[in-house]
Amino acid sequence: MKKLQTLTTTAVIGLASAVVPAFAQEANSDVDTATSVNEPALVEKPSAEKSSDVKPALDAQKKVVEQTKEQLTDAQNKANEANKQVSSAQTEVTEATEAVKHAEEVASKATPQNIEANKADQKANLADQDANAKDTATANANIATQTEVVDKAQTNVSSAEQELKDANANVSAKEEQVQSAKDAISGTGLAQAEDKLEEAKAETKGAEKNVTLADTALTDAKKADQKRQEAIDNAQADVDAKATLVNDAKDNLESATTKANGATTKLSQAEDKLEKATKALDSVDIVKIPNLTQFKEDKTSGDNDFMTDSGAKAIENTEVSIGKNAKNQPVDIDNLTQEQKEEISHLYVEGLNQIRRKLGVTNDTSVTKEMIEVASNRAKAYKERAQSPLTHGHISLLAGQKLTARTENLAGIAPKSEIKTMYDLKEAVVDALMRTSFADAPSNWGHLENNLYSTSNVGLDIANINGQYWLVIVTADKGKSIANPTNAEAIQKAYEDAKAEKEQAQTASEKANDALKQASTDYANALDLKTSAEKTLADANATPIQTTIAENNLRLAKLALDNAQKRQAEAQKAVDNFSADLASKKQALDDAKSALESAKRVQEIKVQALTDANTELAHQQSKLENLQAQKAKLVEEKDRLVTEAKALAEELKSYVDSSEKLAQTKAELKEKEAKLLEVKEKAENEKNKVSAITTKLVEEQAKLAKLQETFDKLQDLEEKSKHNNVTKLSDGTIVAVPKDTPVSEERPEIDIKALKEAIVSGKDVEIVDGKVVVRDTKPINVEHQKANTDKSKQAYASDKNVTIDNKGNVIVKGQTYTSQQQASSKPTYSRVERAKSLPETGESSSIAMLVLGAILGAFGLVTVRRKN
Incomplete structure (x- = not known):
């Protein structure tokens, strides 16, 4: 058997604990170890690919993702702008649709009957304008006359007020003279009389000054009245010119109306003729x-x-x-x-x-x-x-x-x-x-x-x-x-003649209606200009005449001066009376009393005169106000008539232009609808672009994530490779073994059949130099902590990188799990002790796998296979 670089016995025991779950009850079935124990380990060296090889592609993919995000942002902005254009175009279509509806409504009203009614209304408006002009002229004349009457009444009131004032002053002066005459007889009051004389002299000087001021005011008033008259003359000339324009426009309107009516009549006749010819043609x-x-x-x-x-x-x-x-x-x-x-x-x-x-x-x-x-x-x-x-x-x-x-x-x-x-x-x-x-x-x-x-x-x-x-x-x-x-040629000729006649009449009617439309507009505009000129003239006339008032003020100032001079003379007499004899003083007293009585009678007359003048002024002002109210109504009526004339002109124009306007609005609507379809299509394209770029972004991000994951794993392997021998299992699991882990020597083969029989016999088993030894004594039990076992098992099953250190600890991303089997250098297996020591978990994995894994681990042979 060839040497294999393997994990240490304790490390193997640790992996076995991680893979095989605890078993709490005795296994009754045979354990097939042919494929799970004696199969050689399927391992391969990690790929030679380095993180530096992946880094350029990773960086490039990051740029692709960023560019795609920018493209997505740009596409979304364009899509938003396209949606705005759609909204704007929809608004324009809505407005154009309303314009078409309005044009259709006007066109539906542009019937010969309505056109004739419009012409009749214009004719009535002209008559009302004439009547209003006559009534306004009469009102203006009456107002002018009444204004003079009111001015005269106002002058009378002013004169009466001044005369009453002078009468009051005379009465006061006469009373003072009576008192002065009495004082002269008694030999007292000279100083007072002299004071009165000085007052009278001062009053005379003031009156003289008032006369000078009134004279200057009269000069200014004459100049102002001259300017007023010039403004009136200019305004009147403008009114006359505008009146001429109105009259000309009125004549043109009447002529155009007559011609339009005649053209309409001819057109109606031609249409009737064509209708008959068309009916005749229908039978040809x-x-x-x-x-x-x-x-x-x-x-x-x-x-x-x-x-x-x-x-x-x-x-x-x-x-x-x-x-x-x-x-x-x-x-x-x-x-x-x-x-x-x-x-x-x-x-x-x-x-x-x-x-x-x-x-x-x-x-x-x-x-x-x-x-x-x-x-x-x-x-x-x-x-x-x-x-x-x-x-x-x-x-x-x-x-x-x-x-x-x-x-x-x-x-x-x-x-x-x-x-x-x-x-x-x-x-x-x-x-x-x-x-x-x-x-x-x-x-x-x-x-x-x-x-x-x-x-x-x-x-x-x-x-x-x-x-x-x-x-x-x-x-x-x-x-x-x-x-x-039904002579075809004759009827066809009659039809062609009627059609030509109708077309000529149609052209003539259109020209006549255009002329009528223009004449109607010109008349309305001329009326407007004339009305404006008349208002300017009215404003000029409304400016009060200042000369009359100034002349009256000068007259009253001179009258006041005359009275003041008289009072001064009388005051002088009173002073002189102090040096007269007694008889003269008595006579002066009698004269003063008589003069006082006369002054009081004059005072009473002036009081009554002022009352009468005020009453007359109020009466005449009431008449003037009534006349002005009537004129205001006439002006209001004229404004209404002018507005009506303009409206009638616009109405006629809308009737005449209705067909053209309807065609125009329909064309505009069609254009707007085409534009709406265009921007909708554009918006849909932009939306599709956004969707496509979004999909592309997801794909590119997935590529980036995959590259990033590969890069991170390679970096992790490179880091582990510095201190470990790294092995990649067939299922992708990476096992890193510390470089200082000892290499096991070649182990004798184990008789698997004998080992199975010994385990089945229920006795304690020990392997010595590859041989199965059955013992009656109980060896030391090896217990596994449930928590560590579970953690080790879960770590392996989680498909994460697993590292076994030189002490046999299982390390998953830095977390260490310690196996309790490290406490024994020579494992012994007992069914009784196992039943006592292992916890009740309810799991059902084969106990044979745990035993065989531990035993084989003692000889340095390990097979790691993950069960799915």
Whole structure:
């Protein structure tokens, strides 16, 4: 047996304790040790890979993770910005949708009735404006007059107040003169009289100063009034100019309204005419045969195949339009009315004449009642014969027979179940014309010959031959032509003329409405300007005239001066009276008393005059206030009318522009919706990018974690390798053995069979030099602490790195677990002692594994296998 570097006996015992759980009851079954004991240890040296080899990849992966995080942040920012754009675009779509709804609402109201109502409202507004202007002019004149009256009343009040003031002063002066005269008689009061004289002189000087100030104020007032008048004149000129603009705009509006009404009337008439022409056109059947030059050449050549080919192209290029009304007209092809027979005959002839002309036949065919009667008789004859023309041919045309056809074509048509309306029947007639003219090779072009060279009159009817329906077309020179009541060319021309007339009327109406819209806007703007100018004029007029007041103030100042001078003279007389004789003094007293009585009477008159003046002023001011209130209402009414005029102009403009505005808002909505879809798609792309980068980040982080784990393990191994011999087991477990652990010598092999028999015998067993020795004595028991055993077992089972030191301790990441088997250098096994010493745990692993592991450990042979 080759040497193996193994763990020491005590270390092996420790590992065995970690792997094999305690067993508390006797094992009754045989223990198979063939694979669990004698199997050689499966170990391998650790990989030669170093942490330094992994470090570049680890660093690079860290950078990748960081870059991915940055990409994720950038993508998330872009996604957030895209979401904001979506929100903004959604708001714009909502606003555009509301704009479309509003435009649709306006468009729905833009009816001729509403437009006419708007015009009527504008006309009424003009009338109201005129009435308001007249009432305002009257109010302005009344206010101007009343203002003069109020000014005069105010002047009277001011004069009365001044006169009362002077009267009061005169009374006071007269009372003082009476007292002075008394004092002069008694010889006292001279000093007081002289003081009164000085006061009177001072009063005179003050009055003189007031006169000077009033004179200066009058000069200033005249200048202010001159400026006021200039402002009034300028404002009036502006009002006059704006009034001219309003009048012109009003005339233009009235003219534009008249023209718009006329254009609307013409448009309505043209629309009625077009409607009638359209209805007429709906009943018109149109067949347009294409150019037949090639077919004509092929016919001349007589080549049957060429004619068939060019005939097919002629059928393909023929334009057919059956009147829409025909779809609503039921038909019984077994009982066609005369009118229906005439209709299909005219339709056939319409296409037939075009074919004849294009193929060089100069005379046209026409429809006659007589030939329709011939066709009906022929149809009746075929029905009565009751034999198919395909097998029995045509009924012969007997000479001399009444109303006999010269030529006859029969063309099979669809069954009755498929021809229910005149539309179906007319399609069948045109189809018959095409087949008999351009697809007649099977009949050697005989039907074409009849179509081209028959005489001028044609009639059609339908024959029911044994349930199969045939169109009977006969020609002859019989009867008078019937005019086609639905002449396609005439009706088409009438339709085109009506359409052109309607378009012209539409253009004229649009121009007239545009002119009306502009005139309405111009009028509203002119009104606005005129109203503003009138307000400026009103403000200028509202500035009070200062000259009149200043003149009155000057007059009152002069009056006050005159009275003051009189009082001064009287005060002088009172002073002079002290030097007069007694008789003169007495006379002066009597004169003073008389003057006092006169002054009191004047005072009473002035008091009453002031009262009357105030009463009159209040009365006139009340009148002025009433007039101003009326004007204020007129101004308010005018503002309302101007606002109404603007609103009507805007309403008319919105009506005229409604179609264009609706188209514009719809286009804008479509644009906004397209933008919303675009930004939504962008946001979804950004969201997907975020999701993709997030997934990538998770993957890169997983790669980083794996590299980090590998790097950490390699570093740990490198650290362990400094002081240990490291071995990697087949299940990935790393075992590090201290380098100073002794190497066991070669051990003798053990007789496993004898060992099993000895254990089964229940006696104590000892191995000496590889031989099994059975003893009767009891060796020292080896006990295992449950806690250490469990910790060792759990450490090994946890797939962590396990280190065994040179003392036999199990080390898991620095935690040491000590085995109690180190207490004995020579293990002995006893079932009795084992039963006493091992704790009751309830676990059921084989006791043989523990025994054999311990015994084999004594010889340095260890097998470590983890059971899953």
